[in-house]
Amino acid sequence: MASLARTRLVSRSRILHATRPQIIPTLAVFGSGAPVATIPIRYNSGGSGSLNFFQSSRNAPRPANTIIRFVPQQTAYIVERMGKFNRILNPGIAILIPIIDKIQYVKSLKESAIEIPSQSAITADNVTLDIDGVLYIRVFDAYKASYGVEDADYAVQQLAQTTMRSEIGQLTLDHVLKERQQLNVNITQAINEAAADWGIKCLRYEIRDIHPPANVLEAMHRQVSAERSKRAEILDSEGHRQSAINIAEGRREAVILASEAQKAEVINRATGEAQEILLKAKATAEGIRNVAQAIAESPKGGDAVSLKIAEQYVEAFSKLAKESNTIVVPSQLGDIGGWIASGMGIYNKIKESSSESLAKSEVIDDITTSGESATPTDKE
Secondary structure, three states: OHHHHHHHHHHHHHHHHHHOOOOOOEEEEEOOOOEEEEEEOOEOOOOOOOEOOOOOOOOOOOOOOOOEEEEOOOEEEEEEEOOEEEEEEOOEEEEOOOOOEEEEEEEEOOOEEEEEEEEEEEOOOOOEEEEEEEEEEEEOOHHHHHHOOOOHHHHHHHHHHHHHHHHHOOOOHHHHHHOHHHHHHHHHHHHHHHOHHHOEEEEEEEEEEEEOOHHHHHHHHHHHHHHHHHHHHHHHHHHHHHHHHHHHHHHHHHHHHHHHHHHHHHHHHHHHHHHHHHHHHHHHHHHHHHHHHHHHHOOOHHHHHHHHHHHHHHHHHHHHHHOOOOOOOOOOOOOHHHHHHHHHHHHHHHHHHHHHHHHHHHHHHHHHHHHHHOOHHHHO
């Protein structure tokens, strides 16, 4: 009975010890007899008794050590047997040996997001930036994530901060703002190279906010305003230039069209006048030819010509008398017969010269016709 009572007492003390809240002691730093600061200390949740100042709260709480356990999907249980790694429990049912087996670590295999707090970084052109971001990681090896590093999440977070400061220090402010995506890729690659032994893979890193100093931000706003004003002035000047070019081209086209129209008008007028002169000349020649033919065919054609000249002379002289004009006339104005005789003499001379020219042209035509009709044998 005594042994049974002691066993029950020990069991109750263990239950009370397991269920009571964990007391976190503090280290007091004393100066002149009074504590000036306290540093909280948390014990490792693994139960090994070692201190852990940066224990992450993302790790799931350890389940109770029962004989039968059901491991959730996308979760890995790290089992230790008598303080030594034994196996990894995959999702499903698992059998544990009480007291001997212990679930030491619980690792989630899902993708998780870690917020990277804002930190200061200096660019290559000595501009201090406040940058924060979000890191997306996943545990691909639960053993390495449990035993390769003390706190995987905290280690990755610190690695992301230092890598981001290192990458930003190689770029200027303009390149940081322009090459944001490339900066994320570089940080992700650097984290994966360093975290390979921790069983963690960085899927991506996203810079969330970039806060430059107030004076730099104001200068950037002024630069943007100046650039916008410059573009507006350039567009305005280009508009005026294009407008002037269009007006000049329009005037040029108008002048060309006007000159072309004037040229066409002059050509048409000249063509019309030439045709008019030609038609008049043809009509005059035809009339003269008809008159000459009529005179030649009529036996008294000369008398008719003399009568016509006398009529024209009298008509012209009567027109001179109608107007008060001062003109110079021949001394023999009253001798109408003499004027008619002179006119007939001129007419006879013209007729004789025309007859001679006509005879010569007929002779030339006969010679040409006879030369063309001759054969090569006749010429020899």
